Amino acid sequence: FSWSTQLFRETYPDGKDYIIHSFELDARLAPYFASYSNHVLHCPVAVGGKDGNITAYAESAWKPDKGKVAGKDMQWGGGAIYASDAEKQDEIHGRRFGVKNVIPMVDLSKWIQENTALEDYVIFKLDVEGAEYDILDKMIKDSTFKWIDKFYGEFHDWFNVPGWSYQRKQELRNTLRTNGINMLDWAGEYKKYQDMESIHKIDVPADFPGAAGVVYSTCSPSPDGPARLALTVQVGMNRKAAHKLVETIRAHPSNMPVTLFVYGDFVQDFPDLITKWADRYTIGIREAGPFPADHWVLQNPDVMRMSLVSAVQRMKEVGLRPAYYYPDGLSQRVQDTAKNRGLRIIQPTTKFPPNLGTLLKEDNYYKFRDVERTPKALRILYERISTGGILSLDTDHPDSYMISAFLMDYLYENSGFQLVSLNDCLRK
Template identity: 55%
Template sequence: MTAYSELVWSPNKGLNNGIDMQWGGGSLFAYEDEKKDTETGGKRKLSHHRTVPTVDLSRWIQENTAVEDYVIFKLDVEGAEYDILQKMLEDGTFKWVDKYYGEFHSWQPVTGWDKKKKEQLVSDVQKKGKPMLDWAAEYRTYRDFDTLHPPLVSESFVGSPGTVYSGCTAPPSGAPRLTLTVLVGMNAKAAHKLVETIAAHSSRMPVTLFLYGDFVDTFPELVTEWAKTFTIGMREGQPFPLGHFTLQAQSWIRMGLVSTIQRLSEVDLQTAYYLPEKVTDAVKSEAKSRGVRIIQPTARFPPTDEKWLLSVANYYKYRDVERVPKALRVIANQLEDKGGIVSLDSDHPDSYMISVFLMDYLAEKSGYNLVSITECLK
């Protein structure tokens, strides 16, 4: 069959179907003006025409799967679904299918299919085949998303889903509480150095490690080992350039959060503590719907608040032995003698350099009551 695919992008390519987009796709069906315009490809820019081999998908499913298998069938073929699904109905192939995701492209000029015939097939698939679940990859969603990813429900976690916690609760009496956390980046070597140093400290203070989903997926054995000693929290599914994660549409934020939850579940870990790059209404909404608590450190190293930012003049021009007290002081100043949540970013090499000195201070001189993240939020 002849396949029509999209023109390669260039600055003067023009609009695709009236929209400034690079679809990256094609179709087996084109309008006559699109077929004739081999230079620009018409309104959908389908300028590349190629002869491609085809497969009897209905027969392939029957020959390569068993009825007893759990088969998830996803179909998004820009109009070719009508012939494919008709053949599957005729062959009884839906008996092999347990779940069907897809899209119907009723506007495509499919050869041999008018509007009435298309509508009849949609009805036949619903009644005689398998109900279709909508799938919209470009929007990062599908109809049974929330069914597959229900909110976390566990009495072992304190706090309220979607609530932002930027410090520890004040104790009825006694010293302010403080909990130490590590924002683990994707540099496993740097993270391992920092975490192992913290683990070896004589105070054995409770620490929470916040991990990207991609880190868990890439280093599952390391994460499993860390979980024996530390509380595990979550970050996004992957790192983004600073400030860009929360600029995305809410469905992308949801996908990043669910991805990390899924990666943790694959190593038999569950957490309700989420430390996002930044707190927005979309982040709070998704955290609440997933049943997780939002953690925002009281004091960060390196600091992100403009009041405490490190510069060449106040920090980087100095030797490492001179940077240590400056780093510790900026953490102490952020705490304002009130305790709270301290975070070290493993991607900054000075986090490793100052970690022992920080823990010495916290354990011996600070006067804070060093607690777990759970005790901090109670």
């Protein structure tokens, strides 16, 4: 399934630069691969220890009364060339293989030698529902692992594979170990692989203040001066709106320090713009991409981990090492995930549009003209930052641009705040 392709592209270092060949025996899954560049799909094609044709069994289309799979309501997709008699005969066992087709089978050992070069860096990922035994046996005999630089996979010991007793399966594993062939676990459905944490070690510059996983919502008090205020910007996926607001801030004569929080997908789509912004501003991260309102905090830990790993990876690809994270919602799970990535969490004292206190409604805000909405917006923000703190503007709201220059005029000329970077805001 394309889970693994997505996981590799999103999180593996330089993953977008690899050419991926995916072998998939279930033609129903072909659309899931269509969006990937640098990708070759072989479908419907099975892989094994020899060339030829083979009967393949695939999961039937979902339907409301399909029932449970192994006691759970699941739709795996895909299939296998080895299936139990019960799975072949009806749809009340296992993965419910309701589709049977004769499809081409490729000798994978031979294919690797004919389609890659010894000097290539080849990552081999194998999850083929029992067919791995014939494939690995052939690869050892053919010395094909000379072509392989890293090997991920999964053994399916519980499958009844013709010609492979439990003892013979264990002997194959021993042969792999004897030959120094190390298979790392890869679990696409859990969005992780065995060396994920060692590849993505915490890499936050030591001079950044604060602590990983801690939520910061205000500035530390100034020992003998005015209250401090730091300005931040939530950058959405709309480049036009983001560019307009950030360039307005850049042009203001105050030269105010600002931290911009960007999605990983925005960095990937507009790397040159991020590099330009980073020359002047601190860049923090949001998630890999936006979720519908209030849905980020509902995600399971696997989704959260992949999203933050992906966002950090996109930043590294443009030479940045983020320390600050502005989540689209806060929960203990979000905090734990951020802590594991070494990230400090920013939750502003107030933001525009506000999500606490006086909210923007039709009767108190939207029915008015621009010239009337501007002071209303500024007054709402003023009420929330009277003692300083962290203020955020959202590029996805067009009125952030409308009020931006007037807001900076107030902050610079009339507020009395010490306008500081987020770094100085958090330093004690």
